[in-house]
Amino acid sequence: MTPQLSSVARTSIQRAGLSLIADKVVAGERLSMDEGVQLFHTPNLAAVGALANLVRERKHGDISWFNRNLHINATNVCEASCVFCSFARLEEGAPSAYTMSMEQAVGRIEALRDAFITEVHIVNGLHPGLPFSYYTDLLRAIKAARPDLHIKGFTAVEIHYYAHKYGMDYEGVIQALRQAGLDSMPGGGAEIFHERARKKLCPDKVDTQGWLEVHRTAHRLGMRTNCTMLFGSIERLEERVDHMVRLRELQDESLALQAQDPSRAAFQTFIPLKFHNENNRLARLSAPTGHDALRTIAVSRLMLDNIPHIKSYWVMLGQEIAQLSLSFGASDIDGTVREERIYHMAGAKTPQELTRSQLVTLIRAAGRIPVERDTLYNVVAEA
Template sequence: MINLIEKLQSGDRLEASECFKLYDLDLFTLGKFANLKRQKLHGKKAFFNLNRHINPTNICADVCKFCAFSSHRKNPNPYIMSHDEIMQIVEKSVENGAKEIHIVSAHNPNTSWQWYLEIFKKIKEIYPNLHVKALTAAEVDFLSRHHGLSYDEVIDKMIEYGVDSMPGGGAEIFDEDIRAKICKGKVGSKNWLEIHKKWHERGRLSNATMLFGHIEEPKHRIDHMLRIRDLQDMTNGFNAFIPLVYQKDNNFIKVSKFMGSVEILKTMAISRLVLDNVPHIKAYWATSTINLAMVAQEFGADDLDGTIQKESIQSAAGAKSASGMDMRNFIDLIRSSGLTPVERDSMYNEIKVY
């Protein structure tokens, strides 16, 4: 353990074997070194953006046990939006200041690939400067399988139709034994990484996520982070890593003991220490709560995501994020925490420092 502390003090890259020992350290030791690395990269800046999440359908061919969003017997309210309905939301969102539209859907077997993709072209025709973040690797995999398209064909169509960057959803936990229990039939870990690799090879950026706090163990989280680190060494295409806190309501995973704030903050800090090549660690307030996301800014995280305006996926499972967050609240919370609020665009270019 002394050698691990010395390695953290030096700031050198941790070997895989050393990464697996990080959870043995106490929270404040991890927080100390994660915060030093965070400050070296970003100083006291805490980033956020003005965005709007849109989820055009909850009808899904997959049955992930952790999901409370898709229509099933615990959520018997299936829906699908028309393109006109989506465009009305986009118009209102732009009027409210959104600079990014984040579009993620369930895997609807009753729609065409054109329904998924043509909405992006419609958005870009009217709002060419609006950033479109859309289609997780899980959606790319679904469109490929369901419509007989290769990954390359789906990705090329995404770019042709106006997608600017990819969100990190669908990663869950990469360990295939865990995936078989919580999201069997969904894109596998190797294909998730392959899809993002192909996206990066086209000069495009994406995010990466990790869903934790369900039936996985700390070793599975470390394995997940190391696979992200390995791909980032190859492509340098990940903007941010987002540890997503599992939400326990309205789903089919039996978790006897829900993790507390210490475990969440340790995972945030470890993410910063392991992922030395990913620029940003996002404490996604929609899953962690805004208060814990603010604390996480001193445990390695430097980003809070955005105003969201409306959030459907996490709130369906119990998160208090359905109505988004006001920009003024973001600024006041960041300032009162002794940090500098920085509004960013989707590529982390600074728009305004408050």
């Protein structure tokens, strides 16, 4: 049965002045930039959520995806100076700075030999002193230890940094990492594309054009990627919508090329990342509210009509908001996430890990059907 808006939701949408937008959503038409901004400004969150839920149920029914994964951040030494970052240390020897040896990194994989996981997620600081072979050796060592694991790794920020530092182009970096074992790319480092906010948040890492070009290149090479947006720091609501529209445009382009050549790829998932305000230079700001998080998830579901999945990353949002988000547009809550460091160093109070059965319980309690996936959204098991 095609999902419909309930009569209660219709009344709420009408009272919120969203009838024209609702007509477009029901007809499957694309929303404009101005309509995205209106969705952020309307006081009625429930009305926005009902529209996002309609789209979510059309795409995925009651299914809510999760996976079993491990995070490895091989080094937190980073020469960039993003003001929201609590993870990076400027140089080796600084308090809490670390760089894993191959043995340490692979030891983390080997420690899980008897645990079922399907993915390792690798993201690192921009270390000025490591050779490029550190990263290719890392990938080869992980693949040798666990050939069954899908390696999702290296943000566009890292790819851009390696290209400049080691004298390659984006294609050369991605191909070299792929030959060493990289399977897909995460979506980090997008932050906020709008130049006003980006200049303040992260003045010395890849710019917007570079971030988009890295993903364009990965898609051309047939590598699937994710995309993100950091919300709730200094950006304006209009800048959030602008960010979504720029992702939507690149996805249009990638999907059009993929239609001509199926070996190409595109974005799989959009992940709105909530700003955390501890241990960084934006500690004076309040952290975004649960209300803001739910609205951002809902608006992203409505604006990003060509990206299959919206993920609510429970590590950042908390389990309660992640659960609610499954009725506000999200269809994925990420995974067991063993050994997450980046957001816990920024004050995330969530556990270091959730078990499979905790994720299943969380999704079921939200009235959804949990389905375990691999990184590429193949079904591993219905729970």
